[in-house]
Amino acid sequence: MRRIPSDQWPLIAAVLVLLVSGGALVFYILFQKPPPGGAGVPSPGRPAAPAPVRSLSSLAPEPRWESLDRFADTQTTSDFRQAMDRVYGDGTPAWQSLLTLVEGTGGPPRVDITRWSADAAAPRQPLSLRGTRPPPRYWREASELPPSPDPVARPLDGVKVAIDPGHIGGAWARMEQRWYQSPGSTTAVMEGEMTLMTARLLQPALEALGATVFLVRDGAEPVTATRPDDYAALATTPQQAELFFYRKAEIRARADRVNRQIRPDLLVCLHFNAEPWGEPDTVTFTEINHLHLIVNGHYDATELALDDVRHEMLERVFQRSEREELRLADAVSRSLAAATGLPPYDYGAGHMAGNAHRPLPENPYVWARNLMANRLYQCPVVFTEPYVMNNREVHDRVVAGDYEGERLVAGKRRPSLYREYADAVAAGLKAHFLAHRPSGK
Ligand SMILES: [Zn+2]
Numbered sequence: 001m002r003r004i005p006s007d008q009w010p011l012i013a014a015v016l017v018l019l020v021s022g023g024a025l026v027f028y029i030l031f032q033k034p035p036p037g038g039a040g041v042p043s044p045g046r047p048a049a050p051a052p053v054r055s056l057s058s059l060a061p062e063p064r065w066e067s068l069d070r071f072a073d074t075q076t077t078s079d080f081r082q083a084m085d086r087v088y089g090d091g092t093p094a095w096q097s098l099l100t101l102v103e104g105t106g107g108p109p110r111v112d113i114t115r116w117s118a119d120a121a122a123p124r125q126p127l128s129l130r131g132t133r134p135p136p137r138y139w140r141e142a143s144e145l146p147p148s149p150d151p152v153a154r155p156l157d158g159v160k161v162a163i164d165p166g167h168i169g170g171a172w173a174r175m176e177q178r179w180y181q182s183p184g185s186t187t188a189v190m191e192g193e194m195t196l197m198t199a200r201l202l203q204p205a206l207e208a209l210g211a212t213v214f215l216v217r218d219g220a221e222p223v224t225a226t227r228p229d230d231y232a233a234l235a236t237t238p239q240q241a242e243l244f245f246y247r248k249a250e251i252r253a254r255a256d257r258v259n260r261q262i263r264p265d266l267l268v269c270l271h272f273n274a275e276p277w278g279e280p281d282t283v284t285f286t287e288i289n290h291l292h293l294i295v296n297g298h299y300d301a302t303e304l305a306l307d308d309v310r311h312e313m314l315e316r317v318f319q320r321s322e323r324e325e326l327r328l329a330d331a332v333s334r335s336l337a338a339a340t341g342l343p344p345y346d347y348g349a350g351h352m353a354g355n356a357h358r359p360l361p362e363n364p365y366v367w368a369r370n371l372m373a374n375r376l377y378q379c380p381v382v383f384t385e386p387y388v389m390n391n392r393e394v395h396d397r398v399v400a401g402d403y404e405g406e407r408l409v410a411g412k413r414r415p416s417l418y419r420e421y422a423d424a425v426a427a428g429l430k431a432h433f434l435a436h437r438p439s440g441k
Contacts, residue, residue: 159266181280
C-alpha cells in the first residue's frame with residue numbers, strides 16, 4: 001500500500017472538512033435541521049467537547065463574533081444560566097458544552113463561547129460576566145421609559161413599535177403555501193393579506209395610545225430585492241430556490257430593516273395559524289381552533305450547533321430580550337384569549353411535539369420556540385398565532401372581510417376578524433405599559 005506523502009495531509013484534511021461541511025449543509029437544507037448526533041452535539045447529561053467544524057445555516061452570513069464584546073460584564077453567570085435554563089435552552093444541558101460558564105478560578109466569572117467559524121487558533125471567546133453595567137441596546141423596556149405625560153390615555157407615548165405582517169401575500173401567497181380557496185367560494189384565504197389588514201388596523205389603534213408605529217411591509221410585495229431565480233444556482237430544486245427566497249432572504253431583509261433603520265422598542269409579528277389542510281384547492285376544514293404566542297427560545301442541540309444561530313441567540317441572551325418579551329407575551333395572550341375565547345394551542349399534543357416548551361408555567365398560551373422570524377429581530381418580539389385559517393368559522397369570517405361594528409357571521413353577531421385581532425393586541429400592549437411604565441408619582 002502506498003503511503004500518502006505528509007505534504008499532502010493539509011490538502012486531504014481540507015477536502016475532508018469540505019466534504020463534511022458540504023454534506024451537513026445539504027442535509028440541513030433538505031431537513032432544515034442538521035442530523036442529530038452531529039458534531040458537537042452532546043449526549044444528555046454529559047457535555048461533549050466541541051469539534052472543530054465550521055457550521056452555518058443555509059444563506060447565513062459569517063457571525064461577527066466581536067460584536068458580543070460590547071456585552072462584557074452586563075450580566076452575571078446566574079443571570080446567564082437562568083435565561084438558558086428557563087427560556088433559551090430546551091431543558092437539557094446541551095448548551096453547556098458550547099457556552100461554558102467558568103467560576104471560582106480566581107479570575108472574573110465568564111462564559112467561554114464556542115465559535116467554530118472564527119480563527120481556528122481561538123475557537124473559544126471568553127466574555128466576562130460580572131454584572132456591573134446594563135447591556136447596550138437600541139430598545140427600552142417599559143420600566144426604562146420616562147413617565148407618559150398622559151399615562152391613562154396615552155400609556156404608549158413615545159414608544160416605537162414596528163409591526164411585521166407575517167408572510168407576503170398577493171401574487172406570492174401560493175408559493176408561500178399560505179393560500180387556499182374553498183370549492184364554490186370566490187374568496188381566497190391568504191395569510192399575508194390577512195396579516196396586512198390586521199396591521200393596518202393595529203397601527204392607528206397604537207397611535208391613539210401614543211405610539212410611533214412603523215410597518216415592516218406595507219403591501220403584498222417582498223421586502224427583499226432578491227427573487228427565487230437568484231437562488232437557482234444554490235438550490236437543487238425550484239421549490240428550494242423559492243424557500244430560500246420567501247423563508248430565508250425575506251426574513252433576513254425584514255430583520256435588517258428593523259435592526260438598522262426602524263430600531264423599535266418592540267416588534268409585533270402578526271400571523272394566523274393553520275392545521276394541515278391538504279390540497280389548497282380542495283381544502284380540508286377542521287373544527288379545531290386555537291391561540292398561542294411565541295417567545296424566542298427552546299434552542300435544541302442541533303440548532304445551537306450552528307454558529308450563526310448561536311451568535312444570534314447570544315445577542316438576545318445578552319440584551320436580556322426574554323424578560324420584556326415574556327411580560328409582553330403574557331399581557332397580549334391574556335387580551336387575545338379574552339377577546340377571541342380561543343383555547344391554548346398545545347405543542348405537546350400535535351405533530352409539532354418537542355418543538356417548544358412553556359416558559360411561563362401559569363400561562364398555557366405562551367410557548368418558547370426558535371424561529372428565524374423571532375430570532376433575528378434584536379428587540380422584544382410579540383409573536384401572535386391566533387385563529388386556525390382552515391377552521392370553518394374562521395373561513396366564514398375571512399369571507400365576511402373587514403367591517404365596522406358587529407354583523408351576523410357564522411351564526412353569531414361579532415366584530416370583524418381583523419378588528420377583533422387588532423383591538424385585542426392593542427389592549428394587551430396598553431395593559432403592559434400601564435403595568436410596567438413608571439407613573440412619575
Ligand atoms: Zn404565519
